[in-house]
Amino acid sequence: MRAIQLIISGNPEVYGITALSLYVSVLGTSLSCVWSIPIAIGLALRSFPGKRISKGFFNAMIGVPTVTLGLFLYLVLSRSGPAGYFQLLYTPTAIIIGQSILVTPIIVSFSTSALESIDPDLRSLARTLGASNNQMYQVVIREASWGIVLAIIASFNRAFAELGVALMLGGNIANVTRVLTTAIALSTDMGDLPLSIALAIILLVIVVTLSVVINLLRKQ
Amino acid sequence: MTSRVETVDLGKRYDGILALEHVRISAQPNEVTSIVGTNGAGKTTLLKILAGLETSDGGRVLMDGREVDQNELRGLCTMVFQKTVILGTTVYGNVAYGLEIKSVPRQEIDRRVKSALHSVNLEGFEKRKARKLSGGEQQRVSLARALVLERDLLLIDEPTANLDPANALLIEHAITEAKSMTTIILSTHNLPQARRLSDHVVHLHRGRVIEEGPPSSFFTAPQDERTKLFINGELQY
Numbered sequence: 001m002r003a004i005q006l007i008i009s010g011n012p013e014v015y016g017i018t019a020l021s022l023y024v025s026v027l028g029t030s031l032s033c034v035w036s037i038p039i040a041i042g043l044a045l046r047s048f049p050g051k052r053i054s055k056g057f058f059n060a061m062i063g064v065p066t067v068t069l070g071l072f073l074y075l076v077l078s079r080s081g082p083a084g085y086f087q088l089l090y091t092p093t094a095i096i097i098g099q100s101i102l103v104t105p106i107i108v109s110f111s112t113s114a115l116e117s118i119d120p121d122l123r124s125l126a127r128t129l130g131a132s133n134n135q136m137y138q139v140v141i142r143e144a145s146w147g148i149v150l151a152i153i154a155s156f157n158r159a160f161a162e163l164g165v166a167l168m169l170g171g172n173i174a175n176v177t178r179v180l181t182t183a184i185a186l187s188t189d190m191g192d193l194p195l196s197i198a199l200a201i202i203l204l205v206i207v208v209t210l211s212v213v214i215n216l217l218r219k220q
Numbered sequence: 221m222t223s224r225v226e227t228v229d230l231g232k233r234y235d236g237i238l239a240l241e242h243v244r245i246s247a248q249p250n251e252v253t254s255i256v257g258t259n260g261a262g263k264t265t266l267l268k269i270l271a272g273l274e275t276s277d278g279g280r281v282l283m284d285g286r287e288v289d290q291n292e293l294r295g296l297c298t299m300v301f302q303k304t305v306i307l308g309t310t311v312y313g314n315v316a317y318g319l320e321i322k323s324v325p326r327q328e329i330d331r332r333v334k335s336a337l338h339s340v341n342l343e344g345f346e347k348r349k350a351r352k353l354s355g356g357e358q359q360r361v362s363l364a365r366a367l368v369l370e371r372d373l374l375l376i377d378e379p380t381a382n383l384d385p386a387n388a389l390l391i392e393h394a395i396t397e398a399k400s401m402t403t404i405i406l407s408t409h410n411l412p413q414a415r416r417l418s419d420h421v422v423h424l425h426r427g428r429v430i431e432e433g434p435p436s437s438f439f440t441a442p443q444d445e446r447t448k449l450f451i452n453g454e455l456q457y
Contacts, residue, residue: 001236020424073246119305124268124299124301129366130321131321135321139307139317143308
């Protein structure tokens with residue numbers, strides 16, 4: 001009951017944590033799209049040496065444990081690491097970077113599949129209608145756009161619900177880097193179950209809603 | 221008279237397997253040339269080479285007496301595929317696509333799309349989602365999409381395969397009307413159709429031209445024994 005009250009009353013701590021979670025995950029997913037979608041287009045539509053190995057690599061990386069990635073990036077971003085100069089550790093930016101790397105294999109793999117599922121005859125059709133190579137790629141990408149959107153939403157879901165990267169790179173600092181997953185872990189540890197439950201309900205609602213959206217898009 | 225399109229000793233192999241060998245055909249302006257033959261004879265391969273979608277392994281293609289390469293062919297010809305490929309947009313969007321990517325003015329696009337849809341009896345279908353149409357209507361959209369480009373050569377692979385008689389008739393009518401504006405080469409298993417539509421018939425067997433001629437003599441007095449068997453439905457690949 002207390003958990004529901006925290007949600008309904010608009011508790012600033014609850015909604016501040018939720019807002020920060022959405023902020024870092026949206027930015028992290030968006031940042032990943034900048035390189036992931038071009039990579040997917042290259043993997044799906046071009047031929048090059050090592051293509052199969054590259055696809056296999058991204059598929060394999062989907063299952064990388066978040067805490068392992070978090071540890072690796074911690075070593076990179078820490079003061080003694082190669083990117084320590086930028087002092088990004090324990091900032092929202094570090095979480096954004098970490099989550100953007102975390103979701104890259106998901107966006108790449110799902111988008112590649114979406115592009116490859118487009119009828120190969122479509123490329124012949126575009127060519128016979130006078131399309132240049134770039135125009136032909138645009139047609140294929142447009143036809144696969146729902147699949148790519150699905151990949152992005154699924155990636156956001158992964159980023160939003162992960163714990164390892166946010167904890168290792170953000171440090172769970174109140175009002176700075178405390179996101180839903182790290183806040184749930186901490187408040188459970190401290191025995192503040194109403195807060196844990198409230199945050200967990202919000203996390204679940206958002207994740208389940210997005211999962212429903214993903215399923216609806218798949219049917220489309 | 222210079223042929224609109226002519227192939228000279230065209231050859232093609234796929235992984236060492238012969239698809240076409242020494243193929244010499246010609247099609248005249250404003251005529252329909254039918255390519256007939258069994259499955260695997262090389263009909264689709266020939267059309268794809270003429271459309272610039274595949275390269276040949278030997279020989280030449282001439283347009284109006286001038287040798288052309290694969291890139292040029294793509295600009296001079298267009299092809300309607302046996303398997304209907306429809307873009308996920310409206311009927312108008314499908315038919316207009318080839319003009320829009322060439323930045324043709326909108327007014328001109330509207331005019332040509334309207335005319336093309338009229339020729340395939342799909343007037344009023346502009347705003348409908350093309351993928352929700354029946355198979356026959358989609359094939360007519362495909363034909364309109366090719367006609368709208370007003371290219372020198374129109375290639376059609378099995379224009380009425382899998383269509384009901386009503387839709388087949390509409391397609392044939394559109395082809396007959398279209399030949400006044402272009403040159404058409406089509407492949408077909410439908411011998412009565414080839415007889416009805418064609419000004420010239422070519423029999424392709426195992427990648428080689430074994431007989432050709434006007435329908436009047438091709439179907440009534442074929443010279444090659446294999447053509448006789450083919451017309452009687454007895455020829456196997």
